Amino acid sequence: MSTTAPDPLPAPASTGRAGWVTDVLAGYERLTLPLHPDFEGEVVATLVRRVRPHAPADDAGIDLLYVHGWTDYFFQTHVADFWEGMGVRFHALDLRKYGRSLRPHQTPGFVTRLRTYDEEIEAALAVIGHGAGVATDRRLVLLGHSTGGLVLSLWAHHRPGRADALILNSPWLEFQTRKVGRRVLEPSVRAHAALAPRSHLVNVDLGYYVRSVSSRYDGEWDIDPVxxxxxxxxxxxxxxxxxxxxxxxxxxxxxIEVPVLVLLSTRSTPPVRWSEEMLRTDAVLDVEGVARRTTQLGRLVTVARIEGALHDVTLSALPVRDVVARETERWFRAYVPPRPPAPAVEAEPDQQGWRRWFGRRFGA
Known part of the structure; x- marks a missing residue:
């Protein structure tokens, strides 16, 4: 993989909504979010949502923002269907230099600080209606996968009061070799970062995870290889x-002050050689190391360990996905209940009727 990639997006077709154009996913539209340029030039992020000709009648008064992981982008339309089916307005964010936001002049996925992503998160929330300082009666749920889970955990920690709940799908909260490995590798990595920040490290991804999820191999999902x-x-x-x-x-x-749900596989398989176990375990992260870190997120953390789950638990086999959906909905109903219906507005009193009642009551 070279350090640059072509922009495979087709020529956009306007949907009639300011700035929103037809997305590569059928029934979806996207909005480009201009960001401050960096040393590589133009920088953008991309917000994606389902096309909604009309407001849903079962709107629960809740908005959700999804953020993907490393070497990833939003394509999980079944996840959007799940949330929209519960009356939640679903939006997904392709971060800078990933997926829809990747430009030919950019180093894919490159940033030097995770807080750099605060800019596109804030830009996306402003579009959704949850910008900083904006008063709204709608609730906000954040959903992050892998690196996106780490990014959103840090964001929620630094911005108390902005979100109402946080859901983490196999969040990358700890390095695969845990604290000891981090301490061994960190000095040389930081020195290398100072001298040649965009040079390439040894690639330890042998493609086994993609093999487990892509329909081009042993998985069931249509994934863009670019x-x-x-x-x-x-x-x-x-x-x-x-x-x-x-x-x-x-x-x-x-x-983190709000309720947190963490979804994790029960087991990991080291990605050193292909194994059929990779079709029912996490072949990316050390789930035990991540599970231990979840207690350090906040005061109210629920951990659901899912037997047979892949790294992205929502891409697991259908019976496993059903468990994921059931556990997610049970937690969601408990901690983020739908907005109560607005109180009925009393009609203006009938002035003539009021006068008649007053006359009978007081002899006027």
Missing amino acids: WRPDEGFRATPAWLSAIFTGHERVARGLS
């Missing part, structure tokens, strides 16, 4: 240094 290469993007030392900083911050303990 936006999600089989062996992933080549990691850079500056990016990995930013990840280490995020892991260290989680290790010191966060103070």
Whole structure:
């Protein structure tokens, strides 16, 4: 994989909504979010949503923003269907230099600080109606997968009161070799980041995870090989240094005030050689190391360990996905109940009727 990638987006067709154009996913539209340029030039993020000709009658008064993981982008339309089926307005964000937001002049996935992503998160929330300082009676749920789970955990910690709930799908809260491995690798990675931040590290992704999820191999999902290469993007030392900083911050303990749901597989399979076990385990993260870190997110954390789940638990086999949906909905109904119906507005009193009643009551 080269450090640049073509922009495979087709010429946009306007949907008639200001700035929104037809997306590559049928029935979806996207909005480009201009961001401050960096040393590589133009930078954008992309917000994606289902086309909604009319407001849903069963609107629960809840908005959800989904953020993907490393070497990833939004394509999980069945996840959007699940949330929209519960009356939740679903939006997904392709971060800068990923998926729909990747431009030919950019190093895929490259940032030097995870807080850089605050800019596009804030831009997306402003469009959804949850911008900083904006008063709204709608609730906000954040959903992050893998690296997106780490990013949103840090965001929620730094911005108390902005979200109402946080859902983490196999969040990358700890390095695969845990704290000891982090401490061994970190000095050399940080030194390398200072000298050659965009150079390539040794690629340890052998493509086994994509094999387990892509319909081109043993999986069932249609995944764009440009936006999600089989062996992933080549990691850079500056990016990995930013990840280490995020892991260290989680290790010191966060103070997320809202309810948190963490969805994890029960087992991991080291991605050193292909195994059929990779079709029913997490072949990316060390789930035990992540599970131990979940207690340091906040005061109210629910951990659901899903037997047979893949790294992205929502891409698991159908029976496993049913368990994921059931556990998610049970937690959601308990901690983020639908908005109560608005109180009925009393009609203006009938003035003539009021006068007649007053006359009978008081002899007027």
